[in-house]
Amino acid sequence: xxxxxxxxxxxxxxxxxxxxxxxxxxxxxxxxxxxxxxxxxxxxxxxxxxxxxxxxxxxxxxxxxxxxxxxxxxxxxxxxxxxxxxxxxxxxxxxxxxxxxxxxxxxxxxxxxxxxxxxxxxxxxxxxxxxxxxxxxxxxxxxxxxxxxxxxxxxxxxxxxxxxxxxxxxxxxxxxxxxxxxxxxxxxxxxxxxxxxxxxxxxxxxxxxxxxxxxxxxxxxxxxxxxxxxxxxxxxxxxxxxxxxxxxxxxxxxxxxxxxxxxxxxxxxxxxxxxxxxxxxxxxxxxx
Numbered sequence: 001x002x003x004x005x006x007x008x009x010x011x012x013x014x015x016x017x018x019x020x021x022x023x024x025x026x027x028x029x030x031x032x033x034x035x036x037x038x039x040x041x042x043x044x045x046x047x048x049x050x051x052x053x054x055x056x057x058x059x060x061x062x063x064x065x066x067x068x069x070x071x072x073x074x075x076x077x078x079x080x081x082x083x084x085x086x087x088x089x090x091x092x093x094x095x096x097x098x099x100x101x102x103x104x105x106x107x108x109x110x111x112x113x114x115x116x117x118x119x120x121x122x123x124x125x126x127x128x129x130x131x132x133x134x135x136x137x138x139x140x141x142x143x144x145x146x147x148x149x150x151x152x153x154x155x156x157x158x159x160x161x162x163x164x165x166x167x168x169x170x171x172x173x174x175x176x177x178x179x180x181x182x183x184x185x186x187x188x189x190x191x192x193x194x195x196x197x198x199x200x201x202x203x204x205x206x207x208x209x210x211x212x213x214x215x216x217x218x219x220x221x222x223x224x225x226x227x228x229x230x231x232x233x234x235x236x237x238x239x240x241x242x243x244x245x246x247x248x249x250x251x252x253x254x255x256x257x258x259x260x261x262x263x264x265x266x267x268x269x270x271x272x273x274x275x276x277x278x279x280x281x282x283x284x285x286x287x288x
Contacts, residue, residue, distance in 0.1 A: 029109045030074060031140075032084045033100035033126075034067035034116035041088025041096075042103045048082075050075040057086055065181055066116050073185050074114075083107050087115075097122045101129035108138060118147035118182040123161055130165040145169040145183025214268055221271070222264035229260060 029046075037058030039045065047053045053071035060068045067086060074082055085103045090096040097117060104110055113130055115122060123144045130142040142165060146157055154170050161168065170183040229235045230243065236255040238244045244252035 029081045029083050029107070029111065030079055031104040031107060031110035031113040032067070032070055032074065032082050032115065033087055033097060033104065033113070034070045034084070035095065036067035036086040037061070039067075039086040041086050042099045044083050044085055044103050044107060046081060047071060047084050048080070053082070053084065057084065065185060069181075069185060070114070070116050083110055098125050101125055105129055105133055110138070111140060113140060113142045114144075114184070116184055118145060118184050120146075120157060120160055123157070123166070127161050127163050127166050131163060134165060141165055141167060143167045143169060145186055147182035147184070148172060149183070214272055217272060217276070218264055218268040221267045222260065225263050225267060226260045229263060230256065235259060 037060065039057045045056050047056060050068075050072050053075075054068050057067045057071070060066045067084065071082060071084065083104060085100040087100045088096050090099070095117070097115060100115075101113070104113060110133075113126060115126055117123070123142075126142045126144060130140045133140040142163075144161070144166060145168065146154060149157065149170060149172075154168065158168050169186050172181060172183050172186070236252055236259060238252065245256065
């Protein structure tokens with residue numbers, strides 16, 4: 001189980017985030033709610049590319065940052081799929097984010113929610129949506145950002161939201177026209193960057209798991225083998241009291257790097273497959 005523990009004054013909470021961030025979990029889709037120039041309000045649309053998003057929701061006007069801008073950041077940073085909802089208006093003609101979040105609430109595969117609004121009132125609605133979904137065993141995190149906030153204002157926003165289900169991102173970011181954009185859109189980039197909305201393909205996950213298993217062992221062997229080969233065996237061949245690297249011999253240093261890395265990789269693989277894996281397999285068999 002991959003548990004995340006949060007501690008704040010007066011608050012202690014622990015929850016299982018494995019279904020959101022674990023590479024072994026089912027792929028999670030990003031849920032996005034934003035104002036759009038077209039599209040049916042409060043209808044969930046599965047979007048798999050920025051171009052498809054523009055076709056469904058239209059393109060934001062110059063200087064206006066809504067759905068198409070949000071989708072642009074998400075897909076530019078590696079999102080594979082986004083369940084997007086256009087925000088409509090309520091009876092008083094105000095933007096109705098509550099209905100948009102409600103439309104996403106029953107989507108089983110949404111792991112992270114983000115919106116285009118920097119308003120604290122909207123963030124509180126998003127917080128509630130994430131908490132309600134998580135309470136219904138649909139693990140979910142909301143990612144938010146303010147606009148033109150100082151550090152003190154960000155702290156106050158964090159206190160107001162005050163939830164382990166919400167990630168606050170700041171400060172604002174630069175826009176293409178030389179101005180600034182709300183940290184909301186930095187949030188869109190960050191949530192993908194941290195892998196909250198993505199699960200890599202199985203071959204990638206296997207490769208990463210294999211590399212992670214070898215990394216520490218390689219680090220340890222590399223240190224010891226470098227010292228042994230360089231100072232005890234004087235390899236690559238050198239003589240005298242001062243190693244060639246300290247004399248600026250670049251040709252020797254290139255040979256040394258190639259030798260030390262090759263030796264470390266070879267010994268690491270031999271130790272992993274010849275010692276570590278057999279021992280781990282035997283210990284695992286005894287536990288079973």
